Amino acid sequence: MIVTRALTKRYGTTVAVDAVDLAVREGDRYGFLGPNGSGKTTLVRMLLGLVYATSGEIEVLGKPVPKRVAEVLPDVGALVEGPAAYPHLSGRRNLALLDAAGRGGGRRTRRRRIEEALDRVGLGGVDRRPVKAYSLGMRQRLGLAGALLRQPRLLVLDEPTNGLDPQGIKEIRELLAELNRAGTTVFLSSHLLAEVEQLCTRVGVVDRGRLVLEEELATLRAATGRVLVGTPDAAAAATVLDGQLESRDGDRLVIRHGDPAALNALLVGAGVRVRSIQAEQRTLEQVVLDVTGPGSDRFGAAG
Structure with missing residues (x-):
């Protein structure tokens, strides 16, 4: 669905995107x-033909971008750097203008598609209030509605x-998961x-502009070789597991062990009550x- 090869963007002496090889497969829910300031938005804008690369190649839906971006965009829903809208017009009127400026869909089904996207x-x-009266969250939702007007691939x-x-x-998380289950690839x-x-x-x-990791999330979140145990008999458990106990915080133990089931059997066999047990x-x-x-800028830990 998206492939980049050595994709690079420079602004003078500043390298915003540095030789990125990206691969987004059909059906992915891909988190970038x-x-x-790491180059994410610059790369996204290049994928959509909004910014030209300094060097490298881009393919979206099997077609080169920006050379054939006009063929690609009807099948792509996008929201980049916040929703754009005419502030003096209502949300519905903004969506109608957006729909009319695109390809496909047609006027006869426009109202239905707009109502479905808003829903x-x-x-x-x-109501008919102008977008300038919307909250930031409402504007963001309106931008997403615009991205969904034509059931994008x-x-x-x-x-x-x-x-x-x-x-x-x-x-929104549940909506994106639902769209993905219906066949939409999400980047x-x-x-x-x-x-x-x-x-x-x-x-x-x-x-810093370079792709430093690309992997399945399940692979990245593999077991660490430690087991987390909750027990009201923490002192007894620590004695049984002498040499394997890495840390203890009240009734919570971190134990070096590769098999939670076997560890549970060991503790229960020694008379230790186990309230909870799971692989870390x-x-x-x-x-x-x-x-x-x-020195990288901070990540947000929550929504």
Whole structure:
């Protein structure tokens, strides 16, 4: 769905995107992560033909961009750097103009498609007030509605939950998962690790313009070889597991062990009550911090 080869963008002596080889497959929920200022938005704008690359190649939906971007865009829904709108017009009027400026769909079904898009993003009941009276969250939802007007094969979203409250973030996450199950590939650029971890199946991490990691999320979050145990008999458990106990915090133990089931059997056999037990997994935050250099701008930990 998206392929880049040695994609590079320079602004004078500043390298914003540095030889990036990106591969987004059909059906992916792909999280494109990076600290603020790492080159994420510049790369997204190049994918859509909004910024020209200094060097390298881009393919979107099997066609070269920007050379054949006009053939690609009807099948791509995009939201980049916040929603654009005429502030003096209503949300519906803005969507009608956006739809008329695109290709496909047609006038006869325009009103229905606009209402369906508004319903999907939680704006079905919005009145005729101008967009300048919208909250930031409402504007963000309107931008998403515009991206969904033609049931795109590919969604390219840059910080789509910006300005939304926790409930709104949850709703958009569920909507994107639903669209993906129906066949839409989702490419989500964000610095919010928690949101990407809950939604995405693959991630790419960019740092200082370079792609430093691209992998399945499940692979990245593999077991660490430690087991987390909750027990009211923490002292007894520590005695049984002498040499394997890495740390203890009240009734919570971290134990070096590769098999939670076998560890549970050992503890129960020794008379230790086990309240909870699970294999420890690396968090996405740990993965990203491992591959990004010191001095990178901060990531957001929550939506």
